[in-house]
Amino acid sequence: MASTSEPATERPVRSDARRNRERVLAAAREAFTEVGPEVSLAEVARRAGVGQGTLYRHFPARADLLGAILVDGVATLCRRGAELAAAGPAGAALAGWLGLLLEHARVNQGLAGSYLSGGGLGERYPVTDCHEKIMGMAARLLADAQRTGAARADLTAVDLVQLIVGISLVTVRTQDSAQADRLLAVALDGVRVGMATGRP
Numbered sequence: 001m002a003s004t005s006e007p008a009t010e011r012p013v014r015s016d017a018r019r020n021r022e023r024v025l026a027a028a029r030e031a032f033t034e035v036g037p038e039v040s041l042a043e044v045a046r047r048a049g050v051g052q053g054t055l056y057r058h059f060p061a062r063a064d065l066l067g068a069i070l071v072d073g074v075a076t077l078c079r080r081g082a083e084l085a086a087a088g089p090a091g092a093a094l095a096g097w098l099g100l101l102l103e104h105a106r107v108n109q110g111l112a113g114s115y116l117s118g119g120g121l122g123e124r125y126p127v128t129d130c131h132e133k134i135m136g137m138a139a140r141l142l143a144d145a146q147r148t149g150a151a152r153a154d155l156t157a158v159d160l161v162q163l164i165v166g167i168s169l170v171t172v173r174t175q176d177s178a179q180a181d182r183l184l185a186v187a188l189d190g191v192r193v194g195m196a197t198g199r200p
Contacts, residue, residue: 021058023048025072028065033107037066070108074130077104081137091150094141095188098164101134102184105168135161151191163187 027048031039041062045055059065080100084093138157145151167187171180 017058020048020050020054024050024055024058024065025068029069032066032069041065070130073104073108074133077101078133078137081141085141085144089150090141090144090148091192094145094151094191097137097141098160098188098191099184101138101161101164102168102180105165106172106180109168109172145191155191160191 024044028044031044031047035043041055041059042052044065045052048055055065059068077097077100081093081097084096087093135157138161142151142155142157142160146153146155164184164187167180167183171183174180
């Protein structure tokens with residue numbers, strides 16, 4: 001009889017731990033956005049409504065927390081890309097996802113730098129995996145758009161990702177909140193220029 005009751009007592013613990021982890025991640029994203037990646041972990045714990053011991057059980061070091069946020073953000077970005085691809089049309093899906101990529105790059109630019117400078121190159125949250133996933137989604141959406149004639153044929157996924165990262169770099173500290181959107185619109189005109197001008 002005792003053995004049958006064990007799963008019932010373990011499940012709430014796992015559920016609570018998962019909720020605490022999600023609360024810490026949500027609080028950290030908010031704190032890093034408002035204050036920057038240098039915000040204290042004590043402040044993150046306070047915002048999450050958990051003790052520092054709980055935070056450190058899930059994320060023993062700052063790099064673990066930064067890495068988890070980056071990995072979670074990339075997973076969400078790629079999931080949205082798949083949803084856009086399924087909804088179509090291909091040109092709109094690519095444009096929509098590039099907008100999401102720009103927002104992701106601008107929000108997480110400081111986090112990525114802090115993660116790497118803090119030695120965030122381990123196996124738990126490898127940056128290379130994040131990069132490969134983004135490149136894979138960019139290649140998929142671009143290929144779909146090229147097949148339907150919605151994107152010029154000479155573009156590569158590397159071109160697109162570097163273009164978006166470039167826009168993020170030059171606009172992340174601007175006082176003009178609309179500049180990133182304007183530059184993205186110009187970039188998207190370039191993506192579609194082959195169809196507009198008749199060039200391949």
